[in-house]
Amino acid sequence: MRIVVVGGGVIGLLSAVYGVQAGHQVLVVDQAAIPFSGSTSFDRHRVLKALYLDDPVATGAAVRAHHQWLRLQRLLATRIYEPVGALSVLPADELSRAQRMLTDAGSGAHLFGPLSLAATYPQVRFPAGSSAVLEDLAGVLLADRVLTAGADWLRQSPLAELLPYRTVVRVDTEHPAAGPVAVELAGGEVLAADAVLLATGPWSRPLLPADLAAGLVLCRQSMVYCRVPAADAAVWSATPPLSALGMATGGWLVPPIAGTPLKLSAASAGRVVPDVGDTTTPRYWRDHLIEQFTPVVRGLRADWLVDARDAYYLMRRSTGGPLLAVLGERVVSYAACGGFSFKFAPLIARSLVQYLVGAGPPPTGFDPAVAGVVRVPSHRPVM
Ligand SMILES: Cc1cc2nc3c(=O)[nH]c(=O)nc-3n(C[C@H](O)[C@H](O)[C@H](O)COP(=O)(O)OP(=O)(O)OC[C@H]3O[C@@H](n4cnc5c(N)ncnc54)[C@H](O)[C@@H]3O)c2cc1C
Structure with missing residues (x-):
């Protein structure tokens, strides 16, 4: 055909x-x-995370997608996927359900209480008392x-x-x-x-x-890209992507791996727009994201910023x-x-x-x- x-x-x-x-x-x-x-x-990265607490079918599909990306990587003979896992901050009473869902889907799942979470990822300030799950069959796609x-x-x-x-x-x-x-x-x-x-x-x-x-509704999302200080590079390169960071503004963070910058964005930096325009991020949204992440990313300063970009997507209104x-x-x-x-x-x-x-x-x-x-x-x- x-x-x-x-x-x-x-x-x-x-x-x-x-x-x-x-x-x-x-x-x-x-x-x-x-x-x-x-x-x-077109971006430096996209996150592959499998855990959907309310949707075991989607969780299973995401684990299958992980394996499919590894196969594609072999076919395309290029490094396109860094399977570094993915970390979700969750209430303590959701941890065992999350672990069960992930293991049912074939993925390993490691649980962190507040002390081990803070000790393992000292570069991130989690809200007091946070716990988290780290899933194995997940990571960062080099988009x-x-x-x-x-x-x-x-x-x-x-x-x-x-x-x-x-x-x-x-x-x-x-x-x-x-x-x-x-x-x-x-x-x-x-x-x-x-x-x-x-x-x-x-x-x-x-x-x-x-x-x-x-x-269909058209949305525009701002993202900022940061260079972490050289002294912190090693700890950041061993960091999985983090979603559900416990921020009221719905923040997520993609680590600087495989030569990419640290990427920060949040649901609060998305808005409905009438048409696709340029990809330049207005200053207001850059400042908004830096302000949102300053209490979360230890040491973050405006001069870490190396780039910013807006992207568009459609979604069904219903x-x-x-x-x-x-x-x-x-x-x-x-x-x-x-x-x-x-x-x-x-x-x-x-x-x-x-x-x-x-x-x-x-x-x-x-x-x-x-x-x-x-x-x-x-x-x-x-x-
Ligand atoms: C900020 C942001 C973060 C995201 N993060 C994630 C994530 O972490 N994980 C994840 O899984 N997904 C994520 N997504 C979603 C994901 O990136 C998109 O759903 C996906 O990339 C869309 O791909 P696409 O091929 O449908 O569209 P596009 O990549 O936009 O490609 C459409 C192509 O069609 C071409 N085109 C359009 N109209 C015409 C025409 N009339 N004639 C000819 N060519 C045309 C365009 O030029 C373009 O090249 C994110 C999205 C955004 C915006």
Whole structure:
């Protein structure tokens, strides 16, 4: 089959890799470079954490994603994943439940009471009395390296073609059941496909039916990047990503590993915006994040700051999650949301491709491993 993948972010590129691996011809079209530094996926890191205290299915899926990333790392022959674990601060009475969930999912889980937590991670000031769980099968995905390695792998494949700097303006979803799907580019050129995946991230709304687009909210999230003092580098490089830090503003922290800076962000630095704009972080949000983390990161000072960046994502107004929509015969859109679509991308991409080539169930019947993630019913199920 000839599959046209619109969008060269993590969902599009991994779908293209799996499509090629299954023997299909894949064309990846992007409005910008491939990879594009303005895409949601393009960052120094993304966190893979498995623990979802209220969702054992998602926890199991994340552990499977961990193994899938290790396989991808071997396929792409590039270091893209640092499996350093992930630490979640939890109330003491949740610890044994968290440990049970993780071990049921096949991951090791180590518990910390307040004393051992403070002693193990002295560079972080946890709220008094905090306890935490460290999960084993988790870590940091080196996001920009994932995209570059995926694009390079595709460039070397005779079955793949990359088409940067081409904007898709319309996909014909009313084509005959057995006929080709027309994908129209700005400027009038039309590509013919046997199957089409729209993986257009925060730019998804113009390519969706109006009723679906209206159900999506666009969010903008600020992040700051810091250089830790040389004397602290060793202790920081052995630090797992930390979420649920016990901050009222919902902070998370990604350690400076594999040559990356320390990244700080918080739910309070996210806001709803009308359109995708630039990725420059306004001074107000930089200052906000430094102020939020000053009591948390020991020694943090404004002069640690080396960079800041804003990223955009869409989420479903009704669920806060991604939108998966079957738009026509062999035409699917996956508008990834914030929070977790990067780590699940190998599972999502594989299921999307299997569906598009007729080798898997329609997305409404997704592999149960992904069901905890892709819960949304499709717009027009092909059943
Ligand atoms: C601040 C932040 C932190 C996050 N942290 C995590 C995390 O720790 N763990 C995790 O799992 N997930 C995380 N996520 C979510 C994850 O990063 C995203 O869900 C994922 O990267 C989205 O990938 P994508 O391929 O769908 O979209 P994108 O990466 O945005 O790619 C879409 C591509 O489509 C192209 N495009 C768009 N429209 C068109 C068009 N009409 N024609 C041609 N090309 C087009 C764009 O140029 C772009 O390259 C985070 C998100 C944000 C914003």
